Amino acid sequence: MTDTKKSIHGEWSSRSAFILAATGSAVGLGNIWKFPYITGENGGGAFVMVYLLCVALIGIPIMIAETMLGRRGRENPVHTMQVLSVEAGADNNWRYLGWLGMVAGLLILSYYSVIAGWASAYVFKAFSGSFFAADVTAIEQLFRDFIGSPMQLIFWHTLFMAATLLIVARGVGNGLEKSVRFLMPALFVLLALLLIYAMTTSGYFQGIHFLFSLDFSKLSGNAILIAMGQAFFSLGLGMGCVMVYGAYLPKDISIAKASILIAAVDTLVALLAGIIIFPIVFTHGLNPGSGPGLIFETLPIAFGTMTGGWLFGVLFFVILVFAALSSAIALIEPTVAWLVESRGMSRERACLQSGLVTWLLGFVTIFSFNVWADFKIFGLTLFDLLDYVTANLMLPIGGLAIAVFAGWKMKRQHSEQELGLPNPHYQIWQFLIKYIAPAAVFLVFLDVVGVL
Numbered sequence: 001m002t003d004t005k006k007s008i009h010g011e012w013s014s015r016s017a018f019i020l021a022a023t024g025s026a027v028g029l030g031n032i033w034k035f036p037y038i039t040g041e042n043g044g045g046a047f048v049m050v051y052l053l054c055v056a057l058i059g060i061p062i063m064i065a066e067t068m069l070g071r072r073g074r075e076n077p078v079h080t081m082q083v084l085s086v087e088a089g090a091d092n093n094w095r096y097l098g099w100l101g102m103v104a105g106l107l108i109l110s111y112y113s114v115i116a117g118w119a120s121a122y123v124f125k126a127f128s129g130s131f132f133a134a135d136v137t138a139i140e141q142l143f144r145d146f147i148g149s150p151m152q153l154i155f156w157h158t159l160f161m162a163a164t165l166l167i168v169a170r171g172v173g174n175g176l177e178k179s180v181r182f183l184m185p186a187l188f189v190l191l192a193l194l195l196i197y198a199m200t201t202s203g204y205f206q207g208i209h210f211l212f213s214l215d216f217s218k219l220s221g222n223a224i225l226i227a228m229g230q231a232f233f234s235l236g237l238g239m240g241c242v243m244v245y246g247a248y249l250p251k252d253i254s255i256a257k258a259s260i261l262i263a264a265v266d267t268l269v270a271l272l273a274g275i276i277i278f279p280i281v282f283t284h285g286l287n288p289g290s291g292p293g294l295i296f297e298t299l300p301i302a303f304g305t306m307t308g309g310w311l312f313g314v315l316f317f318v319i320l321v322f323a324a325l326s327s328a329i330a331l332i333e334p335t336v337a338w339l340v341e342s343r344g345m346s347r348e349r350a351c352l353q354s355g356l357v358t359w360l361l362g363f364v365t366i367f368s369f370n371v372w373a374d375f376k377i378f379g380l381t382l383f384d385l386l387d388y389v390t391a392n393l394m395l396p397i398g399g400l401a402i403a404v405f406a407g408w409k410m411k412r413q414h415s416e417q418e419l420g421l422p423n424p425h426y427q428i429w430q431f432l433i434k435y436i437a438p439a440a441v442f443l444v445f446l447d448v449v450g451v452l
C-alpha cells in the first residue's frame with residue numbers, strides 16, 4: 001500500500017471535518033431516544049455504569065482499530081478487509097466482516113428511519129401547539145394514537161429515507177460534511193436549556209439517583225449484553241461505518257485523539273439526555289421502563305409547561321431529526337461505497353437500490369407497533385427483535401472481529417505506523433485490543449447464553 005492512496009469518494013477537507021462527520025454518525029437517536037429508554041428498562045445506575053465501562057474499555061479501543069483499518073485499506077469495508085488480509089497474510093474470509101457490517105447497517109437503518117420519522121412528526125406536533133398545557137394522559141394518548149396509525153408512520157418513514165438518500169447521493173464532501181457543521185453546537189445549546197428545566201422539577205434528585213446509584217441486584221446478564229450493545233450502537237462501531245469514514249481520512253490526523261474526543265462527546269450527550277428525561281419521568285409519576293416511546297411521552301410535557309416551550313419544542317425535534325440524519329447517512333454509506341466500488345454503479349443508483357431495500361424493510365418495524373403488535377418471538381416484538389439482533393449481536397460480533405484482526409492479524413509495524421502513537425500509549429491500546437476488548441465481548445456472550 002502506498003501512502004498516496006486515496007479513496008475514490010474524496011477525502012475530508014480537514015481534521016475538524018472528519019471529527020464533525022464521525023461525531024455526527026455517533027450522536028443520534030441512540031443517545032437521545034435509545035439510551036434513556038433502555039436505561040429505564042434495565043433499572044438505571046448499574047446499567048449506566050456497565051455502559052460507561054464498555055465505552056472506555058471496549059468501545060474506544062475498537063473505534064481506534066476500526067478507523068485505522070479503514071484508513072489503511074481506503075476502500076469499502078469488504079474490499080478494505082480483502083486488501084488488509086492480503087497485506088497481513090491472513091485468510092481471505094475476513095472480507096465477510098465487511099458483509100456483516102453492510103447487512104447490519106441496512107437492518108439498523110430500516111428501523112432507525114422509522115423512529116426518526118416519529119421525531120419528524122413531532123416537529124409538526126410541537127409546531128401546532130399539541131403539547132401546550134396538555135396533561136400526562138393527553139401526551140401519552142397523542143403518542144399511542146400516532147404509533148397506532150401505520151399510514152402516518154409510513155409517511156414519515158418515507159420522508160426520512162428520501163432525505164437520507166438525497167444527502168448520500170451527493171457524496172462525502174458535499175453531503176456528509178456540511179450537514180453536521182451546525183448541528184452539534186445547536187444540540188448542546190438546547191440540551192443545556194432542557195437541563196435547566198429538569199433541575200427545576202421536583203423529581204430532579206430522584207432522576208439523578210435513578211441514573212447514578214449503583215444497585216447491582218437489578219443487573220441481569222441480558223442487561224449487561226444490552227449495555228455493551230448500546231456502546232457499539234451509540235459509537236456506531238462494528239459495522240464498517242467508522243471504517244469507511246476512516247477511509248476518507250487524511251494521513252496526518254491522530255486517530256486515537258479523534259476517537260477519544262468523539263466517544264467523549266457521544267457519552268456526554270447520552271448522559272445529558274438521561275439527566276433531562278428521568279427527572280420528568282419521576283416528577284409526573286411515569287414509568288421509567290415504558291419503552292421506545294419514553295422521550296415522546298416525557299419531553300412534550302416539558303415543552304408544554306416551560307416558558308418558550310413552543311419554540312424549544314420545535315427546535316429540539318428539528319435538531320433530533322438532523323442528528324438522526326447524520327447517523328443514517330453513516331449507516332448506509334458502507335453499502336453505497338461497496339456498490340460503487342465493486343459493482344461499478346453510479347452513486348445515485350447505489351443509493352436508490354440500497355434505499356429501496358431499507359425502506360421496504362422498515363415496514364416490519366412500522367407494523368410491529370400496530371397491526372403486528374401482538375406478534376412476539378421470545379417475548380419480543382419484531383422491532384425489539386431486530387434491534388436486539390443487530391445492536392446486541394451483530395455489532396459486537398463485528399467489533400470482536402475487528403479487535404482480533406487489528407490486534408492479532410495485522411502486522412505490528414503497520415498498526416504502529418498508522419496510529420503514530422508514542423509509548424506507552426501504543427502499548428496500552430495493544431493490550432486493550434488484543435486481550436481486554438475481545439475477552440470482554442466473549443465473556444458477555446457466554447454470560448447471556450448461561451455458561452457463566
Ligand code: PHE
Binds near residue numbers: 026027029030233330
Ligand atoms: N450511533 C448512532 C446513534 O447513536 C447510530 C449508528 C449505529 C450509526 C451504527 C452508525 C452505525 O444514533
